[in-house]
Amino acid sequence: MNRRDFIALSSLAAASTLAPRGSSVVASVSKMSTQPRIPRWRGFNLTELTGGRRDQRFRERDFAWMARWGFDFARLPMSYWAWSTPEDWHTIDEAALAPVDEAVEFGRRYGIHVNLNLHRIPGYCVNQRELEPHLLFDSPRDSMLRALEAAVHHWSFLARRYRDVPSSALSFDLFNEPPFMADHARYDEIARALVASIREVSPDRLIVADGADIGQTPVLSIADLGLVQSTRGYLPKMVSHYTATWVPKNEFESFAEPVWPMRDDKGDIWDRDRLRRELIDTWKPLVDLGVPVHVGEWGCFNKTPHATALAWMGDLLALWREADWGWAMWNLRGSFGIVDSGRSDVAYEDFEGHKLDRALLELLLAH
Template sequence: MRRRSFVKAGAASAVLAATGLPSCKISRQVPEVTADNIPMWKGFNLLEKFDGQSNKPYRESDFKMMADWGFNFARLPMSYWTWGDVNDWSKIDEATLKHIDEAINYGQKHRVHVNLNFHRAPGYCINGGDLEPYQLFEDEEAQDATRFHWRTFAKRYQGIPNYDLSFDLLNEPPFIPEAQHNPVMLSVIEAIRDADPDRLIVVDGLAVGRDPIIGFADKNVVQSTRGYDPMRVSHHEASWIPGSDIWPEPTWPLTTDEETVDQAKLRQQLIEPWQTVVTQGVKVHVGEWGAYNQTPHEVALAWMEDLLQLWQEAGWGWALWNLRGSFGVLDSGREDVEYEDYQGHKLDRKMLELLQAYL
């Protein structure tokens, strides 16, 4: 892909995408939401488009269930492969964008905030980033493309209230210094704000979401962190984590030869480092967290409750990974749970009630 041809074709595609006025532009009175005044958002990740291997439409039933249970937040981690082309970053598939329109509609209908996240952006993904032709934090081609794709979304959804919609720019940036990360992501922020100046923007912390971005404390953005530590509890026997199959079965608190990890340790690791930006007025949200289905259920619940207590004290919202699937409350495939039949799903009632206790 030559850069000049990408820029020329990309400009034409942006105009085309911006002219398709999606039905989710509903005019109604809603509370004002800004980066320094966000609701206590709590909910789930919905994974229809996160890995680029599947491209299913979102389900209204998910939004209705979340709302019926008292949740108000849906994070949509998405791979640009579902609406774009790794070999031609100027292409935008209108059919996939209509799926996203539908999700925003469902959120508006059921009063569930929709947070759009690029799990894979042109030039970067935490999983298989080497599959990209250029690298986001190194190559201008990938930076141009990422700005173009986010600008397309900004134009398409211009005017939808922040109460209903926010943009989470990039899932879990790598272990790089702020000097390498910040100029790239600031250029993406500027591209969005050129099209939609008031759009609420969320930026994931560095080191795959674990470290606050000090240089963005004054950029009028929410910062997103993670709740997966210790990995020996959250990712026991997870096939995508090398060595997790030989970890001893976890307990909570977790005791290893090196240390004991308990709630106090989690406060030290997951809460205290973020006070640097919190004291400057930055709002923090936990974009992902949860325990894989090979962690014993009672261990997972005890660990989850300690995290929920910490986030309640800190005033942070959160989104479990996921609603349906191996980390979720529905169809998680755990062997040590007595599931309840619920609207065609297998419901982990204990986990659901634990989450509801912290709404």
């Protein structure tokens, strides 16, 4: 039996055992071992390898800054292109993983938990997925199996490479922001195959799964796997992504200059109560099963007026603190971050040769 046949059989077996939604999910979860427990990690996404460039390294200074300010979490959204290619999925350049090795060591050195995420996994990326030779979702079955086979190969490799690093220091996030989907069957199939490949090598590894629908929807059918699920904090996008050209226009609730609270084009008010309904209550069925939730990404693009951004962020942070959820802002440095964000309406503080948004930092530290 070749590897693709093995993946196919494994995937079909996983699909045949999908836990249906409702009371049967509760029954399935009730029979499993205790769900993982995690601290209320707070920190940032560090994006050096998100685009897959091989001339990028993570910066030790970022880890030192986070530790100095009291943060304890770094999510690393990475493209597999940084160590492999879409032309040859199964060849991995081990030397190209040196930046990841360094980041894991920086995390150990500064007491920062490192979370490795495949922002681009073989067969899928939330941006420009069409650049992949075979697609992990919504393509012919053989094509999806080829992509899943490659995805399993990469996670198996990473699991072996970091098998001696404890889960208290390092976790794996399977893939970034799955697409919008009518049901979770294909997501479930992929998640089970990837989790099995990791646990075969590293049984105790802490594993994170992003919610469906670009990270916005909990996936109850995988609650029995004992994973953390990762949500997002970008709603409403009329505030978080004002003027962002990479967001499809149909995802904006309004194109008016943001204020907070804000009325969308349908006349509906967005305020803290609406955020609670959209971003907290939606996840209650999963939380009720004992599954930990972490906010893997959130933030506000630098074209949103600073006062509006701070008011919106303050409501989000208060809700997550109330729910006891940790979070990772996108990003530390850059247009969503607290350092060198390029806002035109901020009185930046000079900080070690960089521009620090002190007001935003203080808001984060208060929560």
